Amino acid sequence: MKLSTKGRYGLRAMLELAIMYDKGNCSIKQIAERQDLSESYLEQLVALLKKQKLVKSTRGAQGGYSLALPPKQISVGDVLRALEGSLNPVDCVLVNDEKECCEQDYCVTKYVWKKISDSINDVVNNITLQDMVDDYNGLKESE
Numbered sequence: 001m002k003l004s005t006k007g008r009y010g011l012r013a014m015l016e017l018a019i020m021y022d023k024g025n026c027s028i029k030q031i032a033e034r035q036d037l038s039e040s041y042l043e044q045l046v047a048l049l050k051k052q053k054l055v056k057s058t059r060g061a062q063g064g065y066s067l068a069l070p071p072k073q074i075s076v077g078d079v080l081r082a083l084e085g086s087l088n089p090v091d092c093v094l095v096n097d098e099k100e101c102c103e104q105d106y107c108v109t110k111y112v113w114k115k116i117s118d119s120i121n122d123v124v125n126n127i128t129l130q131d132m133v134d135d136y137n138g139l140k141e142s143e
Helices: 006-021 028-035 037-053 075-082 109-125 129-141
Strands: 053-060 066-067
Touching: 006 028, 006 037, 006 066, 006 075, 006 129, 028 037, 028 066, 037 053, 037 075, 075 109, 075 129
Parallel strands: none
Antiparallel strands: 053 066
16 A cells, blocks of 8 residues: 555644644644645645644634644544545455445455455554654654
């Protein structure tokens, strides 16, 4: 499985918002500069994250973007699914999928894909933005 730039850059933007969580709003320009991302691309990503209620915006002089929830309540999985969609490696392991595989009743590989899917989701669902902030702060202290 390979994540697109949407997932990778979006997670970096969310990390930046998590780092700044107690310090107020961040502008797109601030996030873009600190994470070395394109402002126009970042605007698109933040719009998707806002639509999924992971980010909120405030207008005005002190306006900008912030997390809609505390960093400990947003998982990496929440962010990646908001930007990438399903993280399943193949369609046949999707829950409530309308597509039916003609080999569904005797497909052995489906169980392999299901185990991979479960492992991926377990990992990303158990890492929060707060965990990432803690790791970031630990790296800064060791410099």
